[in-house]
Amino acid sequence: MAAFDTVLFDLDGTLTDPRVGITGSIRYALKAMGVEHDPADDLTWCIGPPIQRSFEKLLGAEKAAEGVAHYRERYGAGGLFENELFAGIDDVLAGLAETGIRLFVATSKAHHFARPIVAHFGLDRYFIAVEGAELDGTRSDKAEVIAHLLALHQVDPARAIMIGDREHDIIGARKNGLRNIGVLYGFGDAAELRAAGADQLCDAPTDIPACLVRFT
Incomplete structure (x- = not known):
């Protein structure tokens, strides 16, 4: 397993x-x-x-x-x-979903905007849920979003991985007991992600499956 x-x-x-x-x-x-x-x-x-x-x-x-x-x-x-998918991310999600891994989106963006974006790109077919902040700022901190998602969907943090491009993703994961991967193709750099305590760094979307395998 x-x-x-x-x-x-x-x-x-x-x-x-x-x-x-x-x-x-x-x-x-x-x-x-x-x-x-x-x-x-x-x-x-x-x-x-x-x-x-x-x-x-x-x-x-x-x-x-x-x-x-x-x-x-x-x-x-x-x-x-005014947004676009990173090259290869659709195939990565499809492959993970086929293996039976449960997939979620955890974002500091208000879910009022996040859910339509995910649906716009057709990614909603891969995700169980998209959880984010409220428009009034409730749960705008990434650690709060992750904690809310874990509780709402009964996710065991010991068996979950967080993937993100900024320090907030890494810090939020660590506060909730999740292992994590920092991606370098987004808007954070290696220094930021390492300082936050990233378990792994990933250069491109297509490298995500290989990074995940290292946790098995």
């Missing part, structure tokens, strides 16, 4: 590349608030952490909620679909 029977995937930077939609929606929000932004900053550092935290860094705590509201105007109107 395999040493795991469940795999949790992050969404942004792990299953899909949301760069255009997220950064475009952030720029829209900043413009709506009359805030000048350095064009040299590509804003990809905002992909992964809860959006509220990104706007706290961009605007300060007092104006962050207003920034998020403007962001969601554009993002909800179509920015969520």
